[in-house]
Amino acid sequence: MNCEVCHLKELDVEHFEIREVLRCILHTIVFHRALGLIRPKDIDSELFDITYVQCGDAEVEKKIEEKIDQFIGWVEKHPNKKSQICLSFYEVKNKQATWFSNKIERLYWEQWYINLNVAQHPKAHSSKSHHSKMVVDPGESTLERGVRRATLEAALREVLLFQIIKFVNEKRDHIPPVPNHEGVSFPYEIALPSSSDSSFGMDMFKRMLQTGHPTMLS
Amino acid sequence: MIYGPGTVERDESAFQLKLMASSQSNLHSEPAKIEQIITEFFAKSLHIIIESRSLCASSRNYSGEQTLSSPSSSLSSSSGVRPRDKWFNLALRDCPEALENVDLWRQSNLEPMVVDVILIERQTGWDVNRCSPKRDLVRNLSLKERFPNCWNSGQEDYLPEIKSEKIIERWVVQYESRRSRDSSSSVSKRTGGTSSHSLYKKSLILLRSLYLTVRLLPAYKIFRELNSSGQIRSFSLAHRVCSFVEPFTRGEEAEMQKFVFMPVDISCGRLSLSVLYHPTLSTVGFEPSAPLSPQFIPDYVGSPTTDPLKRFPSPLIGLTPHGSPAFGRRHSWSYDLSKASAPSGSPSPSPSYSEPHAFPSNLSSNRLPPLSVPRHPPETPISHKNASFDEYWPSPTISSSPSPSPPTHYPGSNLPKVLLRSESAPVSIPAAKLGRSPGVPNSQIPPPSPSPKSTRTGSSQADNARAPLRFGEVQGGSTVQKTSFLGKDEAGNLSGTKMSSTSSPQISFSRSSSRLSFQDDFDDSDFCPFAVDDDDIVDPHSRAESFDGRGNLNEPFESGGLLPGKKSQDAAVGVLVHMLKTAPPLRHDFSNSIRSSQVSKPETQCKSNVQEPDKTSNSEAGAVQNALSYGNLTSSGLLMLKTTADALEELRSYKEMKKLLLSQGNGSQAVASDVPAAETVGRGSAGV
Numbered sequence: 006m007n008c009e010v011c012h013l014k015e016l017d018v019e020h021f022e023i024r025e026v027l028r029c030i031l032h033t034i035v036f037h038r039a040l041g042l043i044r045p046k047d048i049d050s051e052l053f054d055i056t057y058v059q060c061g062d063a064e065v066e067k068k069i070e071e072k073i074d075q076f077i078g079w080v081e082k083h084p085n086k087k088s089q090i091c092l093s094f095y096e097v098k099n100k101q102a103t104w105f106s107n108k109i110e111r112l113y114w115e116q117w118y119i120n121l122n123v124a125q126h127p128k129a130h131s132s133k134s135h136h137s138k139m140v141v142d143p144g145e146s147t148l149e150r151g152v153r154r155a156t157l158e159a160a161l162r163e164v165l166l167f168q169i170i171k172f173v174n175e176k177r178d179h180i181p182p183v184p185n186h187e188g189v190s191f192p193y194e195i196a197l198p199s200s201s202d203s204s205f206g207m208d209m210f211k212r213m214l215q216t217g218h219p220t221m222l223s
Numbered sequence: 224m225i226y227g228p229g230t231v232e233r234d235e236s237a238f239q240l241k242l243m244a245s246s247q248s249n250l251h252s253e254p255a256k257i258e259q260i261i262t263e264f265f266a267k268s269l270h271i272i273i274e275s276r277s278l279c280a281s282s283r284n285y286s287g288e289q290t291l292s293s294p295s296s297s298l299s300s301s302s303g304v305r306p307r308d309k310w311f312n313l314a315l316r317d318c319p320e321a322l323e324n325v326d327l328w329r330q331s332n333l334e335p336m337v338v339d340v341i342l343i344e345r346q347t348g349w350d351v352n353r354c355s356p357k358r359d360l361v362r363n364l365s366l367k368e369r370f371p372n373c374w375n376s377g378q379e380d381y382l383p384e385i386k387s388e389k390i391i392e393r394w395v396v397q398y399e400s401r402r403s404r405d406s407s408s409s410v411s412k413r414t415g416g417t418s419s420h421s422l423y424k425k426s427l428i429l430l431r432s433l434y435l436t437v438r439l440l441p442a443y444k445i446f447r448e449l450n451s452s453g454q455i456r457s458f459s460l461a462h463r464v465c466s467f468v469e470p471f472t473r474g475e476e477a478e479m480q481k482f483v484f485m486p487v488d489i490s491c492g493r494l495s496l497s498v499l500y501h502p503t504l505s506t507v508g509f510e511p512s513a514p515l516s517p518q519f520i521p522d523y524v525g526s527p528t529t530d531p532l533k534r535f536p537s538p539l540i541g542l543t544p545h546g547s548p549a550f551g552r553r554h555s556w557s558y559d560l561s562k563a564s565a566p567s568g569s570p571s572p573s574p575s576y577s578e579p580h581a582f583p584s585n586l587s588s589n590r591l592p593p594l595s596v597p598r599h600p601p602e603t604p605i606s607h608k609n610a611s612f613d614e615y616w617p618s619p620t621i622s623s624s625p626s627p628s629p630p631t632h633y634p635g636s637n638l639p640k641v642l643l644r645s646e647s648a649p650v651s652i653p654a655a656k657l658g659r660s661p662g663v664p665n666s667q668i669p670p671p672s673p674s675p676k677s678t679r680t681g682s683s684q685a686d687n688a689r690a691p692l693r694f695g696e697v698q699g700g701s702t703v704q705k706t707s708f709l710g711k712d713e714a715g716n717l718s719g720t721k722m723s724s725t726s727s728p729q730i731s732f733s734r735s736s737s738r739l740s741f742q743d744d745f746d747d748s749d750f751c752p753f754a755v756d757d758d759d760i761v762d763p764h765s766r767a768e769s770f771d772g773r774g775n776l777n778e779p780f781e782s783g784g785l786l787p788g789k790k791s792q793d794a795a796v797g798v799l800v801h802m803l804k805t806a807p808p809l810r811h812d813f814s815n816s817i818r819s820s821q822v823s824k825p826e827t828q829c830k831s832n833v834q835e836p837d838k839t840s841n842s843e844a845g846a847v848q849n850a851l852s853y854g855n856l857t858s859s860g861l862l863m864l865k866t867t868a869d870a871l872e873e874l875r876s877y878k879e880m881k882k883l884l885l886s887q888g889n890g891s892q893a894v895a896s897d898v899p900a901a902e903t904v905g906r907g908s909a910g911v
Binding site for chain 1: 308309312313314315421424425427428429431432434435436438439443444447482484485
């Protein structure tokens with residue numbers, strides 16, 4: 006089975022923006038892959054002037070929040086790194102004969118790579134400009150922050166509207182048959198950058214089952 | 224309920240069940256299935272669009288109907304799920320309007336569906352009854368729509384109150400059948416039996432995308448805004464559903480962007496969905512208080528006036544203020560521009576910044592800081608790029624050459640016009656003047672708290688409507704600056720400190736203006752370290768500042784000197800000389816008029832030449848005189864250009880300004896409080 010991969014445009018975010026950015030993106034993707042019956046839930050972003058849509062599934066919401074928490078924790082341990090989150094959709098297949106016992110294998114059919122460049126300091130940007138030399142520049146940073154926020158918001162909007170929506174509608178043939186008709190129909194996982202953390206990334210399905218693959222991300 | 228025949232719903236659900244069972248048994252019914260899917264796709268699309276654009280529908284949603292059906296309560300319970308929701312596995316809120324339209328559309332047999340979302344601007348005062356009329360409007364439309372295929376009935380007859388309406392979005396849902404190929408290709412695909420299933424799945428995804436897109440487009444902001452605060456607003460949203468496109472004019476279309484969803488290809492045709500929308504609300508003429516506010520906020524924070532205060536609360540204040548304010552302003556402006564034009568694009572404040580640097584390098588940053596403050600007001604306008612402002616100002620080159628003393632005249636003559644005509648930032652200048660001018664009582668100075676307001680000015684410029692606000696804001700900003708001024712001037716210590724720090728500037732002052740420029744250059748070399756800082760920009764200020772410290776001159780200088788910078792000063796001088804030589808007799812009249820105006824209005828800086836000597840502190844009287852003489856010459860040159868009528872105009876404008884200022888300056892107490900603050904600032908700078 007072919008696995009479609011979408012690399013989302015890298016977003017420059019500050020630490021405190023990670024959560025909202027990831028919420029917007031992850032929920033938007035899941036919403037488009039929740040092919041079962043859903044009652045969409047409109048969410049006005051707390052940080053951005055953006056309304057995104059959740060698929061109205063408490064489990065999904067919980068899982069995404071958990072993942073975001075973990076990711077933020079990871080970022081704190083690994084400051085100043087570009088980081089990637091991978092949201093994967095897969096099918097579960099039973100491999101029979103070749104294994105000692107019935108083993109379950111994940112067949113990934115779609116992966117979304119979310120690329121974030123987390124600025125260590127809010128003023129990281131100012132280093133480029135002369136402002137940084139100012140003795141005191143709280144005002145400057147707020148100004149820059151406003152501009153930067155607007156820029157990020159526009160970029161985020163673009164990712165949601167143009168990248169995700171376009172991808173989702175252009176790549177439709179690889180989607181496996183809908184296994185169930187309730188809510189989020191496909192099993193998925195959210196993998197974080199560090200392999201050690203990846204164990205957390207298992208989704209409920211995965212925890213119950215043994216996995217053939219380590220998580221995709223290194 | 225809205226579905227007239229209950230049978231329809233049953234059929235749908237039954238059909239869907241079949242689909243989900245993925246039974247390929249009825250190949251015969253494939254075309255029928257496809258047709259039904261397409262029909263439902265249209266219906267769902269319409270529902271999604273209208274649900275997120277129709278104000279009445281949404282309000283109804285939250286109140287009555289939904290509670291009855293309580294769909295939200297439980298998806299799981301089959302009872303809560305209506306057959307309609309099962310289509311495309313997307314449960315939507317009830318939206319009577321949408322359903323009405325859907326019913327109507329069902330009769331139209333897969334014709335293209337065009338949904339125009341219309342922003343209606345009503346006369347103010349009509350809002351009170353808004354709810355009822357609005358619904359009427361909707362109903363009216365729907366009634367008209369009942370007439371087949373010609374739903375876009377004019378609304379004009381129905382709503383005399385409507386001021387204007389504008390189509391802000393046009394959604395087109397279309398099924399294009401390829402009949403030519405029907406015979407050949409379609410057959411094979413049908414035999415595959417997957418076509419209805421893939422169609423269903425693809426259209427399901429497409430509808431989710433639509434659902435999200437509808438919320439990401441700017442019009443959704445309007446919807447939300449009107450929904451929340453709608454009662455007060457003079458805007459409303461309407462929609463109409465047609466089966467054909469009433470084409471836009473080129474101009475209209477140029478304003479809009481198009482987003483085309485990937486069409487769903489089916490054996491017998493393709494299902495396509497696209498939208499034309501206005502990328503920004505400003506082009507629509509809708510100025511929502513809330514939606515726009517986020518855009519303004521950054522400016523607000525970064526506004527020039529605000530920045531200085533924030534930055535320099537500490538002892539550093541003295542130094543930073545000079546450079547920073549100017550700096551801040553420029554930035555803010557550049558930001559504004561960038562934002563206004565393209566929010567998405569990364570604003571590049573740095574470029575604008577870089578230019579200023581070139582000039583400032585000359586000045587010694589050290590000396591200047593405290594003094595620079597006064598200059599800011601004049602600078603702001605320049606940086607703003609306000610068209611009106613530019614017009615009134617003499618060519619930058621001219622102003623630059625005279626930078627030190629002579630410029631004074633310019634500002635005087637030019638400023639009034641600027642103030643009068645352009646209500647925006649430039650206004651601030653007068654306020655600053657007032658503060659300086661001895662004649663003006665402190666009470667006239669607007670109350671403090673300018674910083675926040677000032678920020679807005681930048682943003683406000685974009686909108687003419689806000690001009691009045693700006694005015695006030697600007698003044699506020701100016702007041703702050705003023706206060707610093709007063710503190711300096713009034714406190715002998717401050718002036719002394721300034722002197723010491725800005726020794727070179729003073730010298731230059733005493734000497735001829737031309738020399739000043741030279742000295743500046745020298746200074747630059749000396750002060751390079753500072754200049755490197757950020758503040759080339761500061762440098763120009765510093766010059767001005769030095770002047771300021773002495774007397775009223777500074778402002779005029781600033782106005783003249785800022786832009787001109789060091790560029791082609793010689794050229795500027797040449798221009799001046801030429802102007803003087805060619806000056807017509809008019810100047811006499813002018814000078815007279817100007818003087819009279821000055822006398823009448825001590826506030827204006829222009830007069831500064833006359834009044835300055837008095838005001839100016841002591842040390843520089845001689846220098847001032849020199850400057851004055853120089854200034855007179857320059858002024859005459861400028862004057863030549865103007866007519867007596869202009870002078871009168873200016874006079875009037877001054878008077879108006881004065882009234883305004885007086886009326887605003889009632890809070891004398893606030894002023895008093897300001898003064899001490901200013902002093903502290905000045906001292907702090909001195910100490911630094």
